[in-house]
Amino acid sequence: MSVAKTRRRPRSWVGWREWVGLPALGIEAIKAKVDTGAATSCLHAIHVRRYRGPEGERVRFQVHPLQRRTDITVHCDAALLGDRVVTSSTGHRERRLVVRTPLAIAGRRFAIELTLTNRDSMGFRMLIGRRAMKGRLLVDPGASYLAGAADSEAPRRQLRSP
Template sequence: MDSPEAFCVTGLREWIALPDLGVVGLRAKIDTGASTSALHATEISEFERDGERWVRFNAHIGTLVQRRHRCEAPIVTRKTIKSSNGQAQARYVIRTLLALGERAWPVEFTLTCRKTMRYRVLLGSKALVDGRLLVNPAHAYLLNKPQILTSPGAQ
């Protein structure tokens, strides 16, 4: 069994950054009941680059004032996800670096419209295991905001 020192305790909500996408200042909901992580994305379109499948999309940053940030990432796969209300949806899956507190590791995200949801990012159990995180649901924002500079493409 791993020693407790190897793990980091997180709250139910935390600030994250996605540095490879040039995105910083996203509030994420930690969801141990979800296997896969999800990122709010709109205007999603697939394209080819150097013989590989990529996806282009807008990530949405901010809570009161929404800013769109155009992103591109290689496609890992397409996956059918069943939401908590039982609806099945085919989604693109990307893999990108996640920064949370002092840690950073690659995480797979499905791209989906979460505009009706309070949090633009949902961190699922696979990301928690890979990041060696323990969740204390009695707290929120236990970790410092990641200090990652955004790219000049943010709108």
């Protein structure tokens, strides 16, 4: 009896923090914490507004992609998947909107679900949770930027954005 083997792409090694891109949202570079303690991924979002478009429910929001910088803003628009109650590490429960968008990391691109929340007081504007990593990424908790540094021009381009 033969067992059919499925071809799987090898998982990529990443550090506990990485530069990533969210190309469909217009975010070329954002520093993300790769958080194995979080089930869901989340993105810093402000001025979040749901609306009905011709193809269904959507959400508009703004992102400050660079840590400790509020002068750079990326305006985003995405199809709304729905909402979800998320419990933080401190036990705080919050209902968040959920979008699905491609994530670019370690030379790979794959779709992930992101919850939207205000992370102004947090050190990272984005968290990559276990659901996004499963079968794709392996984490070395003692390393940073194993996937490579950000394109040196990406943060500069975002700084020049209106």
